[in-house]
Amino acid sequence: MTADIATRRSPLDGWTSRLAELAPAVRLAERPFVSQLTLRLPDSSRAAAVSTVLGVELPSAPCTFAKGTGPHGPVEVCWLGPDEYLVLAQPGLQRTLESALRAAIGDAHGAVVDVSAQRTTLTLSGPNARDLLAHGCAVDLHPSVSPTGTCVQTLLAQAGIILLVREAEFVVLVRASFATYLAAWLLDAGTEYREQPT
Amino acid sequence: MQLIPCPWCGPREEVEFHYGGQAHVAYPAEPAELSDEEWASFVFFRDNPRGPFAERWSHAAGCRRWFNAVRDTRSYELLAVYRPDQERPVTT
Numbered sequence: 001m002t003a004d005i006a007t008r009r010s011p012l013d014g015w016t017s018r019l020a021e022l023a024p025a026v027r028l029a030e031r032p033f034v035s036q037l038t039l040r041l042p043d044s045s046r047a048a049a050v051s052t053v054l055g056v057e058l059p060s061a062p063c064t065f066a067k068g069t070g071p072h073g074p075v076e077v078c079w080l081g082p083d084e085y086l087v088l089a090q091p092g093l094q095r096t097l098e099s100a101l102r103a104a105i106g107d108a109h110g111a112v113v114d115v116s117a118q119r120t121t122l123t124l125s126g127p128n129a130r131d132l133l134a135h136g137c138a139v140d141l142h143p144s145v146s147p148t149g150t151c152v153q154t155l156l157a158q159a160g161i162i163l164l165v166r167e168a169e170f171v172v173l174v175r176a177s178f179a180t181y182l183a184a185w186l187l188d189a190g191t192e193y194r195e196q197p198t
Numbered sequence: 199m200q201l202i203p204c205p206w207c208g209p210r211e212e213v214e215f216h217y218g219g220q221a222h223v224a225y226p227a228e229p230a231e232l233s234d235e236e237w238a239s240f241v242f243f244r245d246n247p248r249g250p251f252a253e254r255w256s257h258a259a260g261c262r263r264w265f266n267a268v269r270d271t272r273s274y275e276l277l278a279v280y281r282p283d284q285e286r287p288v289t290t
């Protein structure tokens with residue numbers, strides 16, 4: 001008899017070494033199990049209470065994200081819509097944050113949903129990271145158009161993504177069911193940046 | 199590819215959007231009072247102008263919000279985009 005042990009597997013479990021093949025031109029890696037919560041907050045009267053819980057102001061401008069460090073460590077809050085945000089935090093914090101945010105919203109109109117399993121996270125950095133994304137993403141990622149702090153929801157090779165521009169890297173959040181497709185596409189699109197065998 | 203300016207996200211490629219038909223079609227105030235013919239015209243009948251046309255669009259692959267746009271059906275030129283809570287702007 002075999003015992004079934006529930007082990008947590010990220011959508012790109014087993015892809016680590018393949019993703020690393022594009023280095024050093026593009027350093028591509030999965031950051032699994034990032035805590036993700038969708039926050040709907042049409043009632044702006046609770047924005048201050050929510051900001052205190054997260055340690056970061058909610059981004060007010062469309063297509064941006066805000067980052068900060070609060071009681072739950074480093075947190076990024078992405079603008080997803082006029083009253084909708086995506087909270088990104090260290091792995092394992094989703095339950096804690098969910099109840100803390102619910103308490104902050106209280107009886108005001110709003111919603112907090114744990115969506116950590118919905119998407120996985122890819123980071124891209126290196127000299128050709130932007131060129132690689134440009135193969136399949138129509139949004140101009142040049143720093144003059146998309147500076148640090150940009151957060152866009154768009155398509156990358158037809159797959160819906162959320163793309164964050166951090167200081168030294170791009171973050172691509174992709175749905176779990178699209179993750180292997182997107183990883184394979186990135187590896188293929190990055191062929192020209194691979195080190196040629198000598 | 200045609201760019202459509204989302205009122206929130208700015209110009210994005212048309213493939214990110216879904217078309218939602220004519221804008222400003224009001225739901226009947228007294229639905230129970232409508233005859234079959236009136237229902238049919240509410241559900242199925244839409245204007246089909248040659249020129250500026252107010253339409254609903256959804257930024258499906260982006261912020262997933264509905265908004266309205268005035269599009270010239272002759273040239274595909276988008277004359278204005280505006281949020282659902284805004285009045286239709288005057289276009290020439």
Ligand SMILES: [Zn+2]
Nearest residue numbers: 204207257261
């Ligand atoms: Zn949008």
